[in-house]
Amino acid sequence: MANFCPKCGQPVNPEDAFCESCGTKLSKDTSAQAPSAAPQRTYPVQQNYVQPTYQAPVYAGNGAVREGIPQPGFSDRVNNREILAAVRKTRNISKASMLFIVPLPLIGFFLYATITGKMEISEAIRNGAFVSLVFLVFALYSLFTSRAEKSYEAVVTNKYMKERADKSRDDTGRRNRTVDYDYITIAQTTNGKTKKIVETDHSMIWAYDHLNVGDRFRYHPQFAFPYELYDKTKADALHCVGCGAKNPITADRCKRCNLPLLK
Numbered sequence: 590m591a592n593f594c595p596k597c598g599q600p601v602n603p604e605d606a607f608c609e610s611c612g613t614k615l616s617k618d619t620s621a622q623a624p625s626a627a628p629q630r631t632y633p634v635q636q637n638y639v640q641p642t643y644q645a646p647v648y649a650g651n652g653a654v655r656e657g658i659p660q661p662g663f664s665d666r667v668n669n670r671e672i673l674a675a676v677r678k679t680r681n682i683s684k685a686s687m688l689f690i691v692p693l694p695l696i697g698f699f700l701y702a703t704i705t706g707k708m709e710i711s712e713a714i715r716n717g718a719f720v721s722l723v724f725l726v727f728a729l730y731s732l733f734t735s736r737a738e739k740s741y742e743a744v745v746t747n748k749y750m751k752e753r754a755d756k757s758r759d760d761t762g763r764r765n766r767t768v769d770y771d772y773i774t775i776a777q778t779t780n781g782k783t784k785k786i787v788e789t790d791h792s793m794i795w796a797y798d799h800l801n802v803g804d805r806f807r808y809h810p811q812f813a814f815p816y817e818l819y820d821k822t823k824a825d826a827l828h829c830v831g832c833g834a835k836n837p838i839t840a841d842r843c844k845r846c847n848l849p850l851l852k
Contacts (some may be wrong), residue, residue, distance in 0.1 A: 644694045661820040663807055663849040675831045675848055676811050687728035694720035720750075738810040743776035743784055748797060751787075772797035776806075784808075799828070817851050827851070 592601050594608040594615070599606060601608055605615055698717030702708040708716075751771040774786040774796045786796040796816055800806055807820040810828035821827065826835040827850045829843035835845055843850060 632720065633817070664817060664818060666849055666851050667809060668815075669849050672812075672830060672848055675846075679813070679831075687731075691721050691724045691728060694724065740807065740809050740811075741778045741780075741782075741784070742805070742807045743778040745774060745776050745800045745802050747775040748800070748802060749773055774800055776800075793833070795828070795833075799824070821852070 592603055592615075593599065594601055594611060594613055596613040597608065597611040599608060599610040607614055642646035663769070697713065698713040701708070702710050702713030736795070751773060751785060753769045753771050764848060769790045772788040772794050774788075776784045776786070778784060787799055790792045799816050799818070801823070804823065807817045807819075808818060809815045809830065813831050814828040814833040816828075818824055821838060824838055827838050827840060828835060829846060829848055830851060831848040832843065832846045834843055834845040836842075836850060840850060841852065842848065
């Protein structure tokens with residue numbers, strides 16, 4: 590089998606001492622073999638660029654963006670401009686309603702005395718002024734207590750129903766036998782205070798229906814629906830803070846008033 594010159598690569602006989610082409614001295618022990626092929630350079634395969642499809646982000650708690658069900662966490666939408674504007678509008682309407690209701694008794698008594706003649710005008714003014722004053726005190730008290738109420742964070746520790754008998758009497762003097770219930774939710778705040786939320790058959794039963802034992806929540810007194818769960822995945826619905834309407838937990842805005850939901 591022919592060997593090859595290590596310098597010029599020409600074939601040589603095994604018994605030759607020198608290459609006939611270039612004169613290079615050949616070694617029998619280390620006679621050159623066929624030169625190996627030059628290594629081939631490899632180049633990285635260029636990936637085809639794929640334009641990503643745009644997906645509209647859905648707001649979630651604490652500024653996170655995700656789709657569908659909100660992540661656990663309290664929402665920073667409590668400072669949303671739309672929601673704050675709706676709260677101010679509701680308060681202004683409430684104040685205007687109070688100012689409208691306060692003088693109604695005085696006007697009513699005066700008209701009654703004037704039209705029927707069954708009451709002296711002076712007496713009608715006194716009675717009407719007294720009732721209007723009571724309305725004014727109640728309106729100012731409601732306004733003061735609503736402003737003094739503070740937001741808090743707590744965990745539900747207990748909830749129960751309590752039977753409350755109606756002790757009123759009918760026109761014949763007999764005691765009414767209707768039975769009402771108090772719906773009581775007990776919560777422990779982060780600063781160690783105990784909150785007792787009492788709701789009745791004649792009020793909106795929101796805390797008792799929305800909160801379960803062990804739930805962590807925040808109370809926002811400025812909102813129509815004030816209870817915000819930390820883990821909203823446990824909720825069967827998201828309540829609008831503006832109108833209180835129930836919405837699917839995957840919704841981003843209220844289906845009734847279109848306000849952003851706390852997500």
